[in-house]
Amino acid sequence: MDSEEPPNVRVACSGDIDExxxxxxxxxxxxxAKGTPAWDVARIDRTFAETFVLRSELLVASCSDGIVGCCTLSAEDPEFWPDAL
Structure with missing residues (x-):
C-alpha cells in the first residue's frame, strides 16, 4: 500500500468474501510464525465471513492494491462477551 494513499473503509459486500x-x-x-497464534484458521472460511457480510458487520479497508485490512463491528459477541448488553 502506498503510504500517500489513504485507505477507503467501507462495509464489505459478498464480492469481498474470498479476498x-x-x-x-x-x-x-x-x-x-511470530509465535502468537490467535485465530483458528479452520474456522475462517467463506461461511464465517459471509455471516458478518449479511449483517453488514464486516468492514474492509482497500486501496489500489485491493483489500488491505478488515474488521468486524458487532453490537454483541456471545462467544467472547456473553454477559455484555
Whole structure:
C-alpha cells in the first residue's frame, strides 16, 4: 500500500468474501510464525465471513492494491462477551 494513499473503509459486500478470507489466512499464518497464534484458521472460511457480510458487520479497508485490512463491528459477541448488553 502506498503510504500517500489513504485507505477507503467501507462495509464489505459478498464480492469481498474470498479476498477477506485470504487476508485473514495470511494474517493468521504471520501471527503463528511470530509465535502468537490467535485465530483458528479452520474456522475462517467463506461461511464465517459471509455471516458478518449479511449483517453488514464486516468492514474492509482497500486501496489500489485491493483489500488491505478488515474488521468486524458487532453490537454483541456471545462467544467472547456473553454477559455484555
Amino acid at each position: 477477506v478470507v485470504r487476508l485473514m489466512h495470511d494474517a493468521a499464518a504471520w501471527m503463528s
